[in-house]
Amino acid sequence: MDVTVTNSVVVKPASETPQHQLWLSNLDFFTQRHTVTAYIYSADSHFNVCVLQTLKEALSKALVYFYPLAGRLIFDAAGRIAVDCNGDGVVFVEAVTDSQVDDLKDLGSTSQLEPFIPAVNHSDGLLTAIPPLILQVTRFKCGGIALGLKISHILVDGTSALHFLKTWCDIARGSDIRLPPIIDRSALRARNPPQPSFVHHEYAPPPSFIDREKTKQEISFERFTLSKEQVNSLKEKALDKHTQKPYTTFEALAAHVWKCCCAARDLSEKQKSKLYIAVDARNRLVPSLPSGFFGNARFFAALTDFSGNIVSKPIWYGAGKIHEEIIKMDGEYLRSLLDYLELNPGFSLPADTFRCPNMKITSWRLPLYDADFGCGKPIFMGHASMLPEGQCYILPSSNEDGTVIISLTLFADHMSRFRELFYQL
Numbered sequence: 001m002d003v004t005v006t007n008s009v010v011v012k013p014a015s016e017t018p019q020h021q022l023w024l025s026n027l028d029f030f031t032q033r034h035t036v037t038a039y040i041y042s043a044d045s046h047f048n049v050c051v052l053q054t055l056k057e058a059l060s061k062a063l064v065y066f067y068p069l070a071g072r073l074i075f076d077a078a079g080r081i082a083v084d085c086n087g088d089g090v091v092f093v094e095a096v097t098d099s100q101v102d103d104l105k106d107l108g109s110t111s112q113l114e115p116f117i118p119a120v121n122h123s124d125g126l127l128t129a130i131p132p133l134i135l136q137v138t139r140f141k142c143g144g145i146a147l148g149l150k151i152s153h154i155l156v157d158g159t160s161a162l163h164f165l166k167t168w169c170d171i172a173r174g175s176d177i178r179l180p181p182i183i184d185r186s187a188l189r190a191r192n193p194p195q196p197s198f199v200h201h202e203y204a205p206p207p208s209f210i211d212r213e214k215t216k217q218e219i220s221f222e223r224f225t226l227s228k229e230q231v232n233s234l235k236e237k238a239l240d241k242h243t244q245k246p247y248t249t250f251e252a253l254a255a256h257v258w259k260c261c262c263a264a265r266d267l268s269e270k271q272k273s274k275l276y277i278a279v280d281a282r283n284r285l286v287p288s289l290p291s292g293f294f295g296n297a298r299f300f301a302a303l304t305d306f307s308g309n310i311v312s313k314p315i316w317y318g319a320g321k322i323h324e325e326i327i328k329m330d331g332e333y334l335r336s337l338l339d340y341l342e343l344n345p346g347f348s349l350p351a352d353t354f355r356c357p358n359m360k361i362t363s364w365r366l367p368l369y370d371a372d373f374g375c376g377k378p379i380f381m382g383h384a385s386m387l388p389e390g391q392c393y394i395l396p397s398s399n400e401d402g403t404v405i406i407s408l409t410l411f412a413d414h415m416s417r418f419r420e421l422f423y424q425l
Contacts, residue, residue, distance in 0.1 A: 001104075003097045003115040003138055012089035014060040017067035021076065022083035024154065025188035026341035027296040029081065030349050031153040034120075034130070035161065038113045038149070038384035039371055043101055043142035052137060055373060056092055058172035063090065066164045066181055066294065068155055069133045080345075081154060083132075093118045093136040101144035101379075110221055113384035116146035147371075148384060157296045158364055159280060164294075165371050172373040181294035187285070188297070190342035197336045202302040203347060206358045207272035217411040219389045223382065224422055226253075228402030233425050238319040247319040249404070250394065251326070254361045255318030256422075257392055257406060262307040264410065264418035267357050269308030276353070276360040277301045277322065279329050286331030299334055300349070300360075301325040307357065351388035356411065359390040369398050383407055 063070045071085040097115070104112055118136040132152040139145050151161055160181075167177060226234070231249060238252035239245070247255075258275050267273065278298045282289045289297055303325045310318055341347055354360040368381045379398055387393075387409040397403035410418055 001097060001099050001112065001115050003095050005093055005095045005136075007094040009056070009092050009094075010089040011056055011059050011063070011092045013063040013067055013070050013087050014057075015064050017064055017070070017087050018085060019087070020085050021074070022068050022071070022085055022183065023185060024080075024082055025185045025295065026190070026338065026345075026347065027188060027298065028154050028185075029347065030296070030298075030300075032081075032348055033153055034134075034150040035153050035158075036117055036148070036150050036383065036385040038116050038380070038382065039147040039378040040101060040104065040107065040380040041145045041147070041376065042379050043140065043144040044376060051373070051375065052094060052139075054172055055137065058168055058373075059090070059092065061171050062164065062168040065167065065177065068183060068294075069151075069164065071132065073128045073130075073132065073152065073154065075128070083155065088131070090133040090135065091118065091131055093134070095136055095138040097138055098141050100142040101140050102142070107380045107382065110384055110386050113146075113148075113382070117148040117384050118150060120150065147378075153296070155296075156294065157280075157298050158362075158366060159282070159297070160294045162366055162368070162370075163292070166367075169371055169373050174374075179292045182290045182292045183294055185293075185295045187289055187293070188295070188338060190339045191335070194339035194342045195336070196340040196343065198333055198340075200337055200340045201304075202276070202300050202337075203340070203344070203349075206274040206353055207304060209355075209357050210268060210271050217413055219386065219409055220412040220415040221383075221386050221407070221409045222415060222419070224406040224408065224419070225397065226404045226406070230425055231402065231404055234315070237425070238315045240316045240320060241314070245320075247316070247323055250363050250365070251319040251322045252315065253394055253404065253406070254322050255315050256425075257361060257408070258318055258359065259310055259315060260418050260421040261359055261390075261410065261414075262310045262357075263421055264414045265307075265356055266414075266417075267307035267311075269306060269312075271307045271357050272304055273307050273310060274302055274304040274358040275322070276349075276358070277326065278360070278362040279326060281329070281334050284329055284331060285334055299329060299337060301329055351391075354388065354390035356390055356414075359392060361392045361394065364393050364395045366396075368395060369400065 068083045071083045074084045076082045116138045118134045134150040136148040235252045393407040395405045
């Protein structure tokens with residue numbers, strides 16, 4: 001698909017914003033890259049040049065509240081990453097295409113979405129060289145648009161990114177600000193002195209792969225869909241036969257994905273696999289983080305088991321293991337984890353942490369389709385760049401009918417087998 005860039009501007013906050021250096025918590029350093037997503041709006045949306053101007057003006061006003069996004073990442077005097085809240089602004093790219101929204105036959109393919117993502121030169125590899133927020137609005141011939149976002153994961157997690165996007169939408173529609181962001185992140189500071197009281201195996205090195213030759217392959221990204229009925233059927237299978245204990249939708253889905261991945265990867269029975277699960281700590285910490293907290297508030301729960309157990313045992317076995325790890329993440333445990341991270345400065349989880357035989361599953365059961373700028377909700381939202389191998393996201397569908405979408409990256413040879421196993425519910 002041919003996309004032509006017609007304009008590129010820097011949008012700055014509409015009024016003066018606080019000029020200071022923003023301290024970042026240790027949670028902000030887990031994922032040091034930009035998250036890349038795309039929103040597609042149908043031809044019925046009728047976006048035009050006037051609407052584009054409205055988007056830019058609304059963005060400028062939103063940045064007054066979310067001003068760290070208009071700053072730049074720096075290294076402070078101690079060599080720690082921080083945000084220079086200098087109001088330099090965000091990059092806003094305008095583009096057009098002669099194609100129509102209906103020409104997008106496979107929205108699950110990242111290759112079809114990549115033209116709608118702003119191009120950024122990553123050649124120098126410096127975090128500080130790339131603005132925290134870069135976006136591109138591409139107008140289709142039919143009147144629809146694609147909104148491509150690159151937003152620094154160092155500044156925000158999924159909840160905070162949506163908070164910003166929804167506020168931008170509200171301003172574009174002429175609505176009042178519903179929830180001002182809380183910029184200060186001091187609630188996530190470690191105790192002084194740090195007092196970790198648990199053994200935090202989540203951040204121990206993951207199991208290595210016994211047969212490394214199998215990892216020298218091309219990777220493949222796919223999206224899988226389960227209807228509400230299929231999800232309910234899976235949850236019934238995940239019912240603990242001994243205690244009749246039901247598990248949540250996420251616990252059942254995560255157990256099913258992990259089981260299918262271990263089988264599709266053809267791991268030996270004695271191969272250990274570590275599953276990482278992103279957990280939102282906003283309401284788990286004591287006291288809870290303030291409403292509107294803007295930053296990263298996700299920890300990782302993790303569990304390790306032999307592939308032989310994961311594959312051979314019923315789904316409720318894996319669901320139970322996942323449940324145990326998630327409920328363990330209470331206020332005392334998370335506060336200990338903050339202290340542990342303070343004693344291990346600079347800790348991050350690079351992408352290869354989750355590679356075969358391990359994996360990471362993240363739930364995006366968030367209001368992803370509320371991004372309405374005044375011309376209707378998007379018909380599609382999803383990742384627009386290839387995820388690293390072993391990463392999985394669980395998302396709702398745009399139909400809002402209980403359908404669930406599983407976005408997953410595996411080695412290509414494993415993906416075809418996973419596809420067969422996944423739908424054997």
